[in-house]
Amino acid sequence: MNRTDRLVAIVLLLQSRRLLRAQEIAEHFEICVRTVYRDLRALEEAGVPIAAEAGVGYSLVQGYHLPPVMFTHEEAGALSIGGKFVEQLTDATVKKNMQSALLKIYSVLPRDKQHYLSTLQETTRIFPRSTPVFAERDNTIIQLQEAVARQKVVKISYFAQYNQQETERNIEPVGLLYYADNWHLIAWCRLRQNFRDFRLSRIRKLEILDIDFLARPDFNLADYIRSLYEIKNAVEVKIKFPIEATPYMRNREFFGFVEEEIDGDFTTMTFLVDSLQWMMHWLLSYGAAAEILSPEKLKMMLLDEAEKIVMQYNHQKKAKKSA
Numbered sequence: 001m002n003r004t005d006r007l008v009a010i011v012l013l014l015q016s017r018r019l020l021r022a023q024e025i026a027e028h029f030e031i032c033v034r035t036v037y038r039d040l041r042a043l044e045e046a047g048v049p050i051a052a053e054a055g056v057g058y059s060l061v062q063g064y065h066l067p068p069v070m071f072t073h074e075e076a077g078a079l080s081i082g083g084k085f086v087e088q089l090t091d092a093t094v095k096k097n098m099q100s101a102l103l104k105i106y107s108v109l110p111r112d113k114q115h116y117l118s119t120l121q122e123t124t125r126i127f128p129r130s131t132p133v134f135a136e137r138d139n140t141i142i143q144l145q146e147a148v149a150r151q152k153v154v155k156i157s158y159f160a161q162y163n164q165q166e167t168e169r170n171i172e173p174v175g176l177l178y179y180a181d182n183w184h185l186i187a188w189c190r191l192r193q194n195f196r197d198f199r200l201s202r203i204r205k206l207e208i209l210d211i212d213f214l215a216r217p218d219f220n221l222a223d224y225i226r227s228l229y230e231i232k233n234a235v236e237v238k239i240k241f242p243i244e245a246t247p248y249m250r251n252r253e254f255f256g257f258v259e260e261e262i263d264g265d266f267t268t269m270t271f272l273v274d275s276l277q278w279m280m281h282w283l284l285s286y287g288a289a290a291e292i293l294s295p296e297k298l299k300m301m302l303l304d305e306a307e308k309i310v311m312q313y314n315h316q317k318k319a320k321k322s323a
Contacts, residue, residue, distance in 0.1 A: 006039065019059050094142060148176065153170050153209045169189055237272075283298075
């Protein structure tokens with residue numbers, strides 16, 4: 001990005017936030033803080049009213065707005081792809097709002113960019129591994145975004161998979177995450193008196209209450225997100241696969257893949273997993289091509305499952321013969 005484009009982008013960034021520290025601007029544009037100071041000085045000399053508060057940050061003087069700036073082909077293309085992801089991975093209300101927003105953007109684009117985007121729309125497809133399921137409602141994400149942004153307590157009826165029970169509870173929502181093929185709400189649960197991870201597809205009822213809550217100073221969402229990738233009570237699993245099978249390995253990162261060692265015509269893959277049950281079901285899809293080296297417990301689990309499958313189909317075979 002050349003300096004002129006960066007100066008315009010800095011104004012747009014300031015226009016989109018109430019307050020920004022120099023370090024945040026530097027990280028956003030991948031430049032040093034000294035360069036940020038020079039750019040801000042240049043903008044002030046050009047007549048852009050920037051307010052600076054020592055130790056706090058920078059902001060645009062209230063009432064100042066940069067006139068709309070035209071999208072580049074690359075920016076318009078990125079919005080188009082983003083729209084495709086929204087179509088596949090969000091609920092009906094978010095999809096509708098995204099379509100409306102894109103329509104407004106298309107309407108102000110020049111003819112060449114409209115044609116460019118139309119071509120991209122017709123030639124781009126996204127097929128996620130699975131599509132999130134939302135319980136009965138079609139505006140779950142929008143409602144929870146509102147609650148998170150305005151710090152409103154939410155009353156939910158939540159179905160817990162582990163005990164097959166539904167409970168009502170009031171929660172303080174702090175963030176929406178998409179991982180493991182599902183949307184999740186991170187919130188302080190007033191029933192359990194701790195932060196909890198609620199899968200949106202298991203929220204049966206939802207009501208935003210007219211009750212405000214204060215942010216808890218001892219909680220950091222970024223730290224919580226990092227903890228999702230730290231497997232607690234992990235079990236090391238080693239699996240031997242034929243080399244020719246490795247190009248077709250599906251979702252190995254999802255199952256905690258760590259490393260592999262190639263020896264001749266075979267590769268040994270190491271995983272760190274928190275659920276042997278999930279790993280067992282995944283390995284079943286590879287049949288005899290997957291050989292469990294450790295742990296012994298996983299071998300026995302897979303053997304038991306295989307014996308059940310054999311018994312089931314032998315029973316069906318016998319039933320057909322006697323019919």
